[in-house]
Amino acid sequence: MTGPVNRPQPSLWPREHGAWGLLLQPFLAGAVLAGHWTWLLLPALGALLLGFALREPLVILARQAFVWRDRTPLSPRAFRWLGCELAALAVCFSLLAAHVPPVILAAFAAVGATLTPLAVWVTIRNRQRSRLFQAASAAALGSASLFAVAVCTGTIPGWAWTLWAVLSLHGVAAILVVHARLARRIGLRSGAPPSSLARQYAFQIAQIPAAAALAFVHPALALPPLFTLAAHIMELRRLTSIDALGEPLSRVGFRTLAIAILHLLLTMACFWPAIHG
DSSP, X not given: OOOOOOXXXXXXSOOOHHHHHHHHHHHHHHHHHHTOOOTTHHHHHHHHHHHHHTHHHHHHHHHIIIIIOSOOTHHHHHHHHHHHHHHHHHHHHHHXXXXXXXXXXXXXXXXXXXXHHHHHHHHHTTOTXXXXXXXXXXXXXXXXXXXXXXXXXXXXXXXXXXXXXXHHHHHHHHHHHHHHHHHHHHHHHHTOOOOOOXXXXXXXXXXXXXXXXXXHHOGGGGHHHHHHHHHHHHHHHHTTOHHHHTSOHHHHHHHHHHHHHHHHHHHHHHHHHHHHO
16 A cells, blocks of 8 residues: 655745746836945845735635635645744834835835735636736836835835836736737637737837837937837737747747846836936
């Protein structure tokens, strides 16, 4: 007779690789462009990571309460993770509270306390792949740039909101291209006529008025949205090729990440003279 198989326990850490980029890249941009490095960035980063990670144990507990109705072996582990993460989050906020204006800290805490239950509800309803939800999530995660600036400077200047908008627009544009690719792949497998890309092109072209508006603030600021436009137009053109639709999604993911990193570096390079020059 063989003994019971010890299966590895699933991680209770978020597995959405794209979401990590949407969270960490704006935080890095805000920290660099603030021009004032401080040790407070460490608890600030910890607060962001823990706030994002809270969703995983909460999803398990919410599914137990509203979907499964029965206690599962994962539930005690989810309770432990949730307790540890909340305790660590409290430590991070206590460190920040002595240096960051309470109004700003309370505002970010309120945003997190509002968005986390919403994300949990969307997940247990299996609507997490909704374009609207993912676009809103990109904008919410992009606010990590505002948090980094606030921690470094004690305020949120106007340029920080512009930075948030530029990074969020890129994130939303990338999400829509991913959805277009998935829709075309599904259509190809089912033999259905390929879906139109007209709406996708229209959204990407919306980067042009954004670039024009930014050019009035500082000419260099027009470059990031134009880069977003060019990169995603090229990606959309790939979707007209059957060979490109068969490309492994892992390779597509790495290319999307590379584009996001290039956009991040370009954005920081363009914003620096506008802020400090």
